[in-house]
Every structure is written in C-alpha cells, then in structure tokens.
Amino acid sequence: MYSRHDLAWLNSAGWAGALAGAAPEHAHALEQWRGHDWPLIVTRRTPEAAPGTLCLGLALPPDTGRKLRIALLVNESAVTRVEHALPLRAAAAVAPARWAGPLAALLADAGPITLRAYGSLALQAVTGLNYLTKTSDIDLLFKPESLQELDAGLHLLQAYAPRLPLDGEIVFPGGAAVAWKEWRDAAGNDARVLVKDANTVRMATTASLRDLLG
Template sequence: MPARHSLVWLSADGWQRAAQAAPADYRAVLARWQSRDWPAVLRRRQPDTPEDQLCLGLALPPDANGDKGRIPFQAQFGDVGRIADPLALRAALPHAPPAWSRALHAFAGDCLHSGIAMRIYGSWAWQILTQQNYLTRTSDIDLLFTPGSTEEFRRGIALLAQYAARLPLDGEVVFADGQAVAWKECWQALQAGNGQQVLVKTRSAVRLAPMADLVATLENA
C-alpha cells in the first residue's frame, strides 16, 4: 500500500470514473486535473472505503479570502497510471520563494551532510506540481521525514528545531507502517522525557501513542 501524501496519476478512464462518482460540484475540477495531467494525493483511508479503491484528494489555490478548497474522492486501484513519492526537498529548491531561499538552501545542505532525506507536500508542492499560486505570506513548508534509525531521527529532529527559527517548518515524521507524527510534537515529547503521548496518523485512523513506542520501532528496524 502506498503511503499517505504519495502522488497518484490516474488513467483517462480513471479520471472519468472518479468524476462520475464525485459530487457534481467537483466534476469540472477533476476534468481540469485530467486535462493538465496533474496528480492527486493519497489521503487517509476512510472506514467505508471498498478494498479495491484508494482515497485521494486535491487542493485548490487559495481564493480571495485565503480559503483553500479541498476535494476528496475515490478511485479504483486498476485506474492508477502511476504512483510517485512526494517531491524531494532538494528537487524543489529551484522553486523556493526568495524569502525562503537562503535559509532553505542552508537547511537542505545540512540535511545532505547529515544523510537525512526530506520531502515536501502541501501548498508548496501543489504550486510546483501545477504552477498555480498556492503560497501566501503565511504559508508553511510542509516536510516529510522518514528516519531509518533512532540516531537519524534525533539528528533530523534537531535540524528541524534549529532551522524553525528561520523558516516556517511544519510537517511530519513518518515511522514504521506509515505512522506519522507532527515533528513539533516529536520535539516537544523528546524534551519532556519518557511517557509523553503524541497524536499518530496512520493510513486509516488517528490515535494517541507513547513517543517511546514509536522510537522503539526505529530501534527494531
């Protein structure tokens, strides 16, 4: 099963079937996404989703009031053309807004030096993928960090905390089986010590779990 935030391109028949099953208000947007060959994003699986279907979504650029429309829909596995990981941070650097550019290049360089891979999702990713205007003065940089060991996890969290003073860094740490926790919650839990619980997002649910249990999945990797 692909991970949340994966980029999903549908076949022409897939887009048509998704549009037919979606509310009428969504159909014109889905048709536009198909015509531009833009991807959808894999979202958390809803409890009533048939086994042969994926839960997908796409986000619209903010309107005049700053509100962002989000369109959830479903598609069959057989209608998927291809699936890709979220955009790598280093590949996104040429598209960084000027206000972020210098600090973001420094952050990416430190990540590379430390052997840490970051990926992006959210508004900045949508802007790169569709070339529409998603970013505003209050936009965050949504990052995905998937550590392979406890030591990498602690190095990555420390880098995120270090650069958060210079950049609007947000996003998630992804543990085993796609369990995701906001990196800021991870940082706060590490500062507070053992026993702290954090909000965990899985492929199909949201729950509370001890931070120590998630770290243990890295120790046993």
C-alpha cells in the first residue's frame, strides 16, 4: 500500500512515459529528475486515477524563480521501488545552523518515537537542491502505534515548537492524517478535525481517530 509523502523511483519505461506526456515547460525538470534518479512524491489519488495507477508529484525548489509543481499519473509497473518518507535524522543533516542544536535535542528526546520529514527539508536532503528559505517550516510525519505514543509524541512536538518551526501531520493507522497543530488545538473527544488520506479529504472526530490506536 502506498502512503502520501512516500518516495517513489521510476524505472526507465516510467520516465519515458512521463516525458512523452509532459507539457513542454515540465520537460527540463523531468529530465533533471530522471538523470539524477531522484524520487517523486506519492500524493493523494485523484478521481481520474484508475486502479493500478499511482499519483506522484514533483516540486521545483524556490531558487529556480518558478513555483512549479508537476503532477504525474503513472502505472504502478513503472515504479521500481518505494520508500517511506525520509527519517528526520537523515534529513537533519542538511538543516541550517540555526536549527542544528534544537533538532539534535529533539531527536535525542524522541527516543523510540519515529519522526520522518517531508517538504522542503526532505527534498533538499534527497536532491541537494536549495529548497530551504528563511521562512521554511520543518514538515514532520509522526505515526503513533499506541495512545501512549500519540500523547508522548504530541507532548514532544509541543515542547520543541517554540524552538523550531515545526509543522506536519499525525498519521493514524490506515493513513488518516491530521495536522498536528490542529489536533493540539482540538478540544474534547467530540472535536472534529480535517483528515487527509490516500483518497479523500474529510472531517472526523478525535475520538474516532484515537479508537484506531486501540
């Protein structure tokens, strides 16, 4: 099963198909990604995505002067491998100096809690291109495996939010994702939050999501 923010590498046939159907203004970026064998990002499925296809995205760094995001629809057979979003520990290697100390402390305090990165920090780590700016956030994925881990992870993110521009999502079993700041601000089990998963965007109660963790 593919999850939003996973990293997907295309095989040669996949790249050939992507380039054959590309708009002229997208061809250079796609050629660059193919040449370096950089991954694309798994995105939410669109209504036109048929069974056996995968929705992928590519975002150019801001220093290109173009805020260009390319959406691709490829056959699953065009994908040579898929990996989960980059572990935060790996992405932290390219973090600017102002984040280095707090990030190291966050990782030390996380203990068994696994945090992964997506967005600008992860893209810069994967490609070496300049995605990070002075206003960039640190987009994290936190996938708790129990209610205790959910509460501990949320406490961890709250503790470090004053020191780091933390953003991102809590991902519940089955791929239901909620912005961690929205979850933090939700009041009571009957509170409704915006949920994103592989196929839809919907509203759900915090109680129903906590139930997924047993």
